[in-house]
Amino acid sequence: MDLSFSKEELAFRDEVRSFFRDNLPPAIREKIVEGHHVSKEDLVTWSRILNKKGWGVPHWPVAHGGTGWSPVQQYIFLEELQATPAPSPLAFGVNMVGPVIYTFGNEEQKKYYLPRIANLDDWWCQGFSEPGSGSDLASLKTSAKRKGDVYVINGQKTWTTLAQYADWIFCLCRTDPSAKKQSGISFILVDMKSRGITVRPIQTIDGGREVNEVFFDDVEVPVTNLVGEENKGWDYAKFLLGNERTNIARVGMSKERIRRIKELASQVMAGDRPVIEDPRFRERLAATEIELKALELTQMRVVANESKNGKGKPDPASSILKIKGSEIQQTITELLLDVIGPFGAPYAPEQDDGGNELADWTTTIAPGYFNYRKVSIYGGSNEIQRNIIAKAVLGL
Amino acid sequence: MDFDLSEEQRLLKDSVDGLLGDSYDFEQRKKYGAEKGGWSKSVWSKFAEQGLLGLPFSESDGGFGAGAVETMIVMEALGKALVLEPYLATVVLGGGFLRHCGSAAQKAEHLPSLIDGSKTLAFAQLEKNSRYDLADVSTTAKKSGAGFVIDGEKFVVLHGDTADTLVVTARTGGGQRDRAGIGAFLVPANAKGVTVKGYPTQDGLRAADITFNGVEVGADAALGDPANALPLIEQVVDDARIALCAEAVGAMEESLKTTVEYIKTRNQFGVAIGTFQALQHRGSDMFVALEQARSMSYFATMAGTFDDARERATAVAAAKVQIGRSARFVGQQAIQLHGGVGMTMEFKIGHYFKRLTMIESAFGDADYHLRRVSDLGGLVGDQ
Numbered sequence: 041m042d043l044s045f046s047k048e049e050l051a052f053r054d055e056v057r058s059f060f061r062d063n064l065p066p067a068i069r070e071k072i073v074e075g076h077h078v079s080k081e082d083l084v085t086w087s088r089i090l091n092k093k094g095w096g097v098p099h100w101p102v103a104h105g106g107t108g109w110s111p112v113q114q115y116i117f118l119e120e121l122q123a124t125p126a127p128s129p130l131a132f133g134v135n136m137v138g139p140v141i142y143t144f145g146n147e148e149q150k151k152y153y154l155p156r157i158a159n160l161d162d163w164w165c166q167g168f169s170e171p172g173s174g175s176d177l178a179s180l181k182t183s184a185k186r187k188g189d190v191y192v193i194n195g196q197k198t199w200t201t202l203a204q205y206a207d208w209i210f211c212l213c214r215t216d217p218s219a220k221k222q223s224g225i226s227f228i229l230v231d232m233k234s235r236g237i238t239v240r241p242i243q244t245i246d247g248g249r250e251v252n253e254v255f256f257d258d259v260e261v262p263v264t265n266l267v268g269e270e271n272k273g274w275d276y277a278k279f280l281l282g283n284e285r286t287n288i289a290r291v292g293m294s295k296e297r298i299r300r301i302k303e304l305a306s307q308v309m310a311g312d313r314p315v316i317e318d319p320r321f322r323e324r325l326a327a328t329e330i331e332l333k334a335l336e337l338t339q340m341r342v343v344a345n346e347s348k349n350g351k352g353k354p355d356p357a358s359s360i361l362k363i364k365g366s367e368i369q370q371t372i373t374e375l376l377l378d379v380i381g382p383f384g385a386p387y388a389p390e391q392d393d394g395g396n397e398l399a400d401w402t403t404t405i406a407p408g409y410f411n412y413r414k415v416s417i418y419g420g421s422n423e424i425q426r427n428i429i430a431k432a433v434l435g436l
Numbered sequence: 437m438d439f440d441l442s443e444e445q446r447l448l449k450d451s452v453d454g455l456l457g458d459s460y461d462f463e464q465r466k467k468y469g470a471e472k473g474g475w476s477k478s479v480w481s482k483f484a485e486q487g488l489l490g491l492p493f494s495e496s497d498g499g500f501g502a503g504a505v506e507t508m509i510v511m512e513a514l515g516k517a518l519v520l521e522p523y524l525a526t527v528v529l530g531g532g533f534l535r536h537c538g539s540a541a542q543k544a545e546h547l548p549s550l551i552d553g554s555k556t557l558a559f560a561q562l563e564k565n566s567r568y569d570l571a572d573v574s575t576t577a578k579k580s581g582a583g584f585v586i587d588g589e590k591f592v593v594l595h596g597d598t599a600d601t602l603v604v605t606a607r608t609g610g611g612q613r614d615r616a617g618i619g620a621f622l623v624p625a626n627a628k629g630v631t632v633k634g635y636p637t638q639d640g641l642r643a644a645d646i647t648f649n650g651v652e653v654g655a656d657a658a659l660g661d662p663a664n665a666l667p668l669i670e671q672v673v674d675d676a677r678i679a680l681c682a683e684a685v686g687a688m689e690e691s692l693k694t695t696v697e698y699i700k701t702r703n704q705f706g707v708a709i710g711t712f713q714a715l716q717h718r719g720s721d722m723f724v725a726l727e728q729a730r731s732m733s734y735f736a737t738m739a740g741t742f743d744d745a746r747e748r749a750t751a752v753a754a755a756k757v758q759i760g761r762s763a764r765f766v767g768q769q770a771i772q773l774h775g776g777v778g779m780t781m782e783f784k785i786g787h788y789f790k791r792l793t794m795i796e797s798a799f800g801d802a803d804y805h806l807r808r809v810s811d812l813g814g815l816v817g818d819q
């Protein structure tokens with residue numbers, strides 16, 4: 041057993057760390073530190089900087105633009121990226137639809153879509169959830185009926201993150217209404233400019249507009265936009281959701297947030313001393329750091345397993361990463377809220393790209409706390425993750 | 437021992453619940469929030485008509501001479517309906533100062549218009565560095581002729597942008613954190629040198645940052661002893677904490693009710709999600725947290741009338757700790773059990789969560805009050 045990185049891994053860490061430090065536009069970094077929204081332009085800019093370096097999609101197969109790094113290197117890359125802090129590449133493209141396309145798509149699809157994803161030429165969004173189908177995703181109703189060379193899609197998706205920017209949406213649609221739940225579903229790529237698509241924003245409790253409803257009204261999509269086989273979409277979706285675990289724990293991000301808490305808590309006064317000197321606060325912070333260290337090691341064990349056994353098979357241990365990762369991220373937003381105390385009250389919602397004259401770092405903290413309630417809901421809620429552990433690990 | 441409401445108290449509860457039932461559903465609340473000032477003048481008039489605004493004041497002052505339990509009943513109802521109007525700021529805080537130590541002249545000037553709903557008040561206390569310490573005051577009130585000149589900055593003054601009169605804490609002597617040398621002053625919001633910058637707060641209410649720049653007031657502006665008003669301020673703020681505890685209980689009760697209704701009707705996997713034992717247990721834990729909070733709200737309400745300031749302070753601080761913890765748990769789980777819809781502005785549950793969050797840090801969060809309870813020796817004494 042050896043818990044430390046090798047000399048080569050440490051050198052690699054230094055290399056990515058200094059690349060991020062030297063190449064991330066400081067204004068983008070500042071936004072993340074202060075809890076503001078990162079704009080579409082910011083993410084495009086950063087994704088292209090990474091892609092130019094050859095790091096746009098490091099975890100993809102080399103043939104499609106990946107780096108061939110080991111799982112440990114991949115892990116280091118993500119941790120360093122989050123700790124910088126730099127924006128994470130758009131997951132819907134690089135972590136979700138990209139791997140589905142290079143694994144199950146045809147040559148033409150690979151050739152067309154993959155480079156565009158790596159360079160963020162196309163903004164992708166995820167059309168899985170529906171109003172009646174959240175945790176029970178397989179009950180989805182949006183239908184795709186084949187009519188000659190096209191599928192005609194009707195129905196509604198919801199909670200579609202950043203669909204307002206999207207060029208493309210990958211959808212799960214029911215292609216065989218007579219088949220059993222999971223077996224009649226297909227994975228279809230839809231151009232957001234298609235006739236019959238309406239996007240309606242949903243405002244979240246923090247005041248933001250990151251999610252949307254997407255309506256499909258007789259939307260015609262070429263049958264060539266089907267990925268893999270018709271009615272096999274559920275398998276691809278499971279594969280996709282299994283891939284989500286790669287950065288679900290977000291240990292690097294939590295480390296960055298804890299550094300931020302320490303910085304702010306040394307500035308904000310509580311009576312005659314800064315908040316950081318309040319023993320109760322310090323202890324709660326320390327307890328969170330302990331939880332985070334445990335999670336980091338658990339994550340490294342998962343990564344090591346992956347190095348040994350190869351990628352692909354979903355590891356039920358990833359449910360630990362989801363549960364603990366989300367809980368720690370949420371605790372961190374609570375600690376920040378406690379640092380700012382009564383000064384967190386002013387409400388100054390930000391526009392996606394613009395500011396608000398009242399907005400500054402203090403006005404992002406309570407919204408951050410409200411917004412992060414989502415992390416235990418999406419990506420398979422924490423209750424669903426516990427069900428998975430109970431079934432798949434404990435055999436109950 | 438008797439936890440039952442008296443006949444009169446029950447009538448009061450029914451009438452407040454009735455009034456809010458008729459005029460304060462979630463859609464109506466949205467409309468009120470969009471009105472100028474962020475709350476509804478017509479609802480406020482109804483409060484006045486039903487005698488809610490005069491409740492705690494003595495009959496000789498034009499009020500109803502009601503006690504702490506009556507205020508608790510009203511605050512719980514306001515919490516349940518997520519009311520936006522400035523009851524806490526005007527009746528409990530501003531009115532509290534007048535009630536506890538207003539001179540005959542001060543009462544005569546301010547109470548009639550408070551009770552009839554034509555004027556509102558706000559309490560300007562928080563400063564850049566004071567956080568939760570009421571004795572930490574940098575705003576100054578310097579003697580000038582017969583009166584005072586006030587200089588300083590106050591933040592997050594609840595309903596400060598619509599108030600006609602502000603109660604301002606300011607130092608007449610001593611250093612920044614001395615207990616002595618603090619006064620409380622009645623200042624007209626339109627006085628020369630007062631600058632009010634209003635804004636919405638996270639929970640849909642409103643507040644203001646207020647600057648006092650050479651604001652001249654007469655000697656009659658001082659509430660109580662201008663050199664030693666801290667005990668008074670502490671008492672009024674304790675009253676406000678007690679009121680907030682009751683409001684939180686109302687908000688938690690409604691959150692739980694809404695959540696239980698939701699999980700009974702939301703279907704996934706072919707059944708109502710409320711049939712999953714994991715969610716049943718979560719709901720049960722929310723219920724436990726709510727009832728523990730309710731008990732401490734009762735405790736604080738009784739303690740408000742204790743003569744011993746130390747005993748009162750310990751009890752109120754303890755209640756604020758319990759309320760803070762329960763509010764956080766109930767609020768968070770209410771969102772969790774709603775899933776995605778809990779995250780939206782469109783559903784009311786998120787608004788309860790946000791109000792509960794703001795109550796947590798109002799006049800001291802759980803950590804702050806936990807320290808006070810432990811510094812004051814805890815609650816279980818010698819036998």
Ligand SMILES: Cc1cc2nc3c(=O)[nH]c(=O)nc-3n(C[C@H](O)[C@H](O)[C@H](O)COP(=O)(O)OP(=O)(O)OC[C@H]3O[C@@H](n4cnc5c(N)ncnc54)[C@H](O)[C@@H]3O)c2cc1C
Nearest residue numbers: 166168169174175199200201414418421423772773775776
């Ligand atoms: C901010 C945000 C962004 C999102 N982005 C996207 C996106 O881009 N694309 C997309 O397709 N989807 C997205 N989602 C949707 C997300 O995946 C769903 O919200 C999630 O699957 C939960 O579904 P639901 O909201 O319908 O809640 P429900 O499934 O109705 O769940 C409600 C509650 O019941 C619990 N529950 C459900 N089933 C069980 C069970 N068997 N046992 C115990 N408890 C159970 C849940 O844990 C939850 O607490 C997003 C959601 C949010 C909040």
